[in-house]
Amino acid sequence: MDWQRPELAKGPANYVPLSPIAFLRRAATFFADRTAVIDRDRRFTYAEFYARTRRLAHALSKAGVGRGDTVAILAANVPALLEAHYAVPMLGAVLNPVNIRLDAAAIAFC
Structure with a gap:
């Protein structure tokens, strides 16, 4: 295949990881002042949202969450949930969002 040619080896000019965290980091760099999250009367820019996710990741890390853990x-459906979708994987952990519409027995099973 054409994209597998050796002269097209991965490098900083042509290879960027395409993970959600990489996309958020890039958006916070290049679109820092643009609106990223709107929740009723609250708005967060990409820079603010990225900072909030990093703070959450730091707090989770201090609480002992690490690679391979499940959170x-x-x-x-509030900004904190969206922040968790980025903060938890930043630590190499796995997010398990629990549906708020479940009854107590179903939540206990989770």
């Missing part, structure tokens, strides 16, 4: 979160 469950029971939250409505």
